[in-house]
Amino acid sequence: DAMVIQNPRYQVTQFGKPVTLSCSQTLNHNVMYWYQQKSSQAPKLLFHYYDKDFNNEADTPDNFQSRRPNTSFCFLDIRSPGLGDAAMYLCATSRATHKGGNQPQHFGDGTRLSIL
Amino acid sequence: EDQVTQSPEALRLQEGESSSLNCSYTVSGLRGLFWYRQDPGKGPEFLFTLYSAGEEKEKERLKATLTKKESFLHITAPKPEDSATYLCAVQAHSGGYQKVTFGTGTKLQVIP
Numbered sequence: 068d069a070m071v072i073q074n075p076r077y078q079v080t081q082f083g084k085p086v087t088l089s090c091s092q093t094l095n096h097n098v099m100y101w102y103q104q105k106s107s108q109a110p111k112l113l114f115h116y117y118d119k120d121f122n123n124e125a126d127t128p129d130n131f132q133s134r135r136p137n138t139s140f141c142f143l144d145i146r147s148p149g150l151g152d153a154a155m156y157l158c159a160t161s162r163a164t165h166k167g168g169n170q171p172q173h174f175g176d177g178t179r180l181s182i183l
Numbered sequence: 184e185d186q187v188t189q190s191p192e193a194l195r196l197q198e199g200e201s202s203s204l205n206c207s208y209t210v211s212g213l214r215g216l217f218w219y220r221q222d223p224g225k226g227p228e229f230l231f232t233l234y235s236a237g238e239e240k241e242k243e244r245l246k247a248t249l250t251k252k253e254s255f256l257h258i259t260a261p262k263p264e265d266s267a268t269y270l271c272a273v274q275a276h277s278g279g280y281q282k283v284t285f286g287t288g289t290k291l292q293v294i295p
Contacts, residue, residue, distance in 0.1 A: 071226075109187075109270070109285040110227070157226050171217050172283065174226030 070094070073158050073175035080148055081183050088143040088178045090158030099141040100172065101133060102157040110157055116141065117163065145180075153182045185210045185275050189286035196293050199260045204269055204289045207253040212276030216254050218247050219270040221288065227270055230256075261293045 071092045080086040090099065097118050102110035114123045116135045130152070132144040145152055156179075159172040186209040196202055208216065215234050219227035231240040233249040240247045244265065246257040256269055268288040275284070 073226075107287065107290075109287045111285075112282060115282075159226075171215075171229045171232050172227075173229060174219075176224070176226045179224075 071158055071160055071173055071175035073156075073178050075178060076176065077179050077181070079181045079183060082150065083147045086145050086148055086180065088145075088156050088158075088180070090141045090143075090175055091139050092158075092160045092173075093139070094160055094162075094173060095138065096160035096162045096173070097138070098161045098163050099135060100159040100161075101131075101141070101143050102159065103152075104155045104157055104177070113143070148180070148182050150182050153180055155179050185273060185284040187271055187273055187284050187286035189269075189271050189289050191289060192287070193290045194292070196258075196261055196291070198262060198293055198295050201257070201259045201261070203258070204256040204291070205253060206256070206271030206286055208271075208273045209252075210273050210275035210284075214274045214276060216249055217272045217274070217283070218245075218254070218256055219272065221268045221270055230269075258291070261291075263293045263295050266291055266293045 074089050100115040101113045103113055104110045112124050113127045113131055114133050130146050134142045155177045157174055157177045159174045161170045161172045188207045190205045215232050217232050218230040220230055221227045231247040236251045238249050244259050248255045268290045270285055270288045272283045272285045
């Protein structure tokens with residue numbers, strides 16, 4: 068089945084130690100998103116790629132970076148994690164044929180990040 | 184700024200007791216409203232997309248409706264397996280291309 072896969076499901080890192088989360092998709096969708104979700108809160112969009120076009124949300128901290136080496140893979144890099152970065156990180160994809168499309172997003176099951 | 188408000192925050196129903204969840208939104212130029220279901224420790228699972236006022240979509244015990252200011256997710260004769268958090272999200276012209284704004288969800292518990 069076509070899907071969005073996130074690895075690892077659980078990640079523990081130390082305060083200030085860089086960490087990378089990965090996402091892969093077999094849906095061949097051209098848009099990929101990274102969200103941060105804390106307990107009982109709405110998913111908060113960090114950034115998204117429309118093909119190779121990177122779009123950063125204005126309030127996304129500089130500590131968060133992303134890479135999309137090809138259509139299928141996208142990475143979230145947290146350069147110096149702080150205690151406040153402990154959360155579930157969700158990757159999502161959607162198909163868009165033009166800017167501003169309204170196709171639903173398909174989500175992976177997330178990576179739960181803990182900071183020691 | 185696009186805003187999405189869901190109510191109630193939590194809802195507890197007896198099995199078979201029908202009810203509705205509300206999603207009210209303030210956006211400039213709605214492109215689409217989405218409903219998702221999220222189980223604990225999982226990513227959101229897509230349920231419905233609604234594009235214009237008056238539109239309705241149904242799937243098993245769920246029915247979603249849309250007006251110009253809000254959407255309802257009606258649950259008819261719910262079962263325990265319907266227990267989950269239900270998220271509403273909107274995509275709007277003012278949000279920039281591809282941006283979707285989520286509400287905080289309604290946590291539904293269905294008691295056998």
